[in-house]
Amino acid sequence: MKIKSKILITVIILIYGCTRMAPETTTENQGVPGCTPQFPNMKVTYNNYVKKVITRYCINCHQGGNSPGPGNFTTYSGVRLYTDFFAVRVIQDRADMPQGNAPLPKSTRDSLNIWINNCSPEN
Numbered sequence: 296m297k298i299k300s301k302i303l304i305t306v307i308i309l310i311y312g313c314t315r316m317a318p319e320t321t322t323e324n325q326g327v328p329g330c331t332p333q334f335p336n337m338k339v340t341y342n343n344y345v346k347k348v349i350t351r352y353c354i355n356c357h358q359g360g361n362s363p364g365p366g367n368f369t370t371y372s373g374v375r376l377y378t379d380f381f382a383v384r385v386i387q388d389r390a391d392m393p394q395g396n397a398p399l400p401k402s403t404r405d406s407l408n409i410w411i412n413n414c415s416p417e418n
């Protein structure tokens with residue numbers, strides 16, 4: 296097993312352990328219905344983080360109309376329609392988005408990953 300995977304697994308176990316001890320928090324979640332947030336203590340939301348990333352790196356190609364990329368990523372609901380594809384196309388180490396460029400910085404991809412695993416909340 297690669298050292299990276301070992302670190303990742305350790306981190307996941309640590310986070311899981313900590314969240315299990317934390318009292319149940321019921322936060323409003325406007326994300327995917329029926330989805331359970333995997334990192335409930337980490338507040339990565341569309342409004343506080345994801346929107347900035349998408350605006351900077353993606354909407355030049357994904358804004359509807361004649362733009363080359365599918366969808367319209369200028370709104371929360373527009374982005375949400377495509378979050379199922381993010382793991383492969385945006386988050387993994389060999390992601391091919393943003394098209395024609397290197398994948399996003401690792402820390403940015405990690406944060407997007409948390410957002411998606413937390414059911415992609417808006418706020």
Ligand code: HEC
Nearest residue numbers: 349352353356363364365377380381384385392393394395
């Ligand atoms: C230079 C233009 C360009 C940029 C910048 C770009 N994309 Fe794309 N994207 C495309 C095109 C064109 C496609 C459709 C062809 C394909 O799937 O490769 C696409 C496809 C996708 C898909 C798959 C959609 C589907 O229906 O399968 C996702 C998800 C995606 N892009 C996300 C992003 C994200 C997130 C960003 C910013 C980090 C981004 N893209 C930046 C051009 C771009």
